[in-house]
Amino acid sequence: MSHLPNGQSALAVALRAVIAGQHLDADASQRALEVIMSGEAPEAQIAGFLTALRMKGETVEEITGAVRAMRARVVPIHVGRDVVLDTCGTGGDGAGTFNISTAVSFVCAAAGVTVAKHGNRAVSSRVGSADVLERLGVRIDLAPEAVVQCITEVGVGFMFAPMHHAALRHAAPTRRALGFRTMLNLLGPMTNPAGATHQLVGIYDPDRLDTVAQVLQRLGTRRAMVVHGDDGLDEVSIAAPTQATVLFDGRTERWVLAPEELGVPRAPLSAVAGGDGAENAALVREVLSGTATGPPTDIVRLNAGCALWVAERVVSVTDGVALATQLLRDGAALAKLDALARLSQELGS
Template sequence: MTLAPYVAILGRGQGRARSLTMPEAQAAMEVILSGRAEPEAIGALLMLLRMKGETAEEIAGLTRAAREALPPLQGQGSVECVAIDWPSYAAGRTRGQPWFLAAAKLVSQAGFPVLLHGWNSHQMAAASPRAALGDLGIAQAAWGEAPAILARDRIVYVPLETMQPRLMDLLRLRDVLGLRSCINTVLRMLNPAGAPVSLQGVFHPSYRELQRDAALLLGQPALRVLKGGGGEFEHHPAKDITLHGLSDGAPWEGSTGAPVSGHRRLSETGATLAEVWHGARADPFAEAIVTSTAALALAATGLADAAPLARDLWHRRHQANAA
């Protein structure tokens, strides 16, 4: 099997080309991940999809094949299940501190196991998510180690390259092609542990509906998609932003609210994540980023009064295993 039939569908020319169906997109990704596809055909397929604009059916089919190619998560059935899937795949070259990690930590302390997974092109920078994990006591683990750490800590970060190296290779084609591809969207949709709640950040607002509609096709129960800081699921607390997603498996739309006033950028907090988390430096705006983001995540699980709970969790953040 080759990618030629799928490239032909997308590239036949004006009036003849069409989008892939969900089964066709799934079959194309299966060929890619099998290692049988020619690199030229992979590049052609990804760029044709980009030029045309991906459909929900295409994203859903690609995502389904990517999920099925993941190694089995050994021991998953014997540990507390993952409640929240929290992907982190933004380039984030202009963003500041990764405050969303502190929000994820608070959510885990509320009793909701969180699976963070990702890769960031700025990962060597001081403000990268991976560099900040240790400041919050979040373990970084290979895919096979994740269940044990989730059972212990209720939160873990899994690097993409340890979870599925072939997907990492596809993501890195951006360096070859000079453009992002639908792989960035697929990775946000991946939800490798099948968590009932998925939180996804986007940089471009048009992707909110695309990812919602693809998740609907995949049968995702609950989803929140936010145009967040640097493309991550991270709320600007002075902005009332429209959320798109799913609730009980049906399309849902809401707003974030704006708990603080002001016009500061997320990158203008002035303090580091470690300083604020450990109380070495007070920064009310940074705290509002964390607690408002955590509140959105908690609300996605169906909890009422998520905002006061998030603030209470912040004040009790150093109490181990806060309930």
């Protein structure tokens, strides 16, 4: 355990400071997370620290330090590409949509973007990205070198979060017992094992848009779009305008993304609702095949358009939506899914 000269753990010291309403610098936050991930921290201290941070409000410095602690313990993926895109969001919006960002990853791969998809089991959808990919025939439990081979040969690979962030298991019982979102819910999208350089990040809390973008900026992300729909969706919504904090050219800006201004008609969120694993997998496959029409395809086109802009594949989101439409129509996105499923099964056998 990380101890200070007086014999107290860095977590205990940080807990007292946060309870007193003080902000931690990045180093103090990093040391506190290191204690949590060591497995030696008392559950009461973990719960107190996460709760006090939540009540105070986590700062950019505190989240940055926590991300650095997680990145230091990650099981990495070495891709060796200049642009690496991830579409992982925080989850937790409770909207029950189908797996939009998972479908988007295959559209982007079909456009020639290198995609390192980071994900887990169910959070905001009824079925998580890992769950639906399994249903679609993709092995999610591949060793790092096998994931690299998938990314190299297919252009897209999946990294199952628990296999790369094993140290967070020490906080899992506390997180379940607390039953509310904590800083740890924000960390997943910022701790991509492949070191994603470009990210589309959907988050559950509109008040964190600027904070998450600023953390990504400090950590060296080259381009990012952090989004939250006015209807509460942690994706770019087709039912309402979406608030976005965009990181590019070394600065951040606030955008408002209206679907109809980007060539996508509005539709209610009920039109993009998910179901169980089999239903979500069937819907994702139908959208990627180009045979589906209507809101499920539209919301994938919209989010893929944003992701393609983030990945610097197009010069505008509107151009990205047009390219995504073409890739869905001609089946190129489905071909990427099928290729990943085949190769991952070969490598996992």
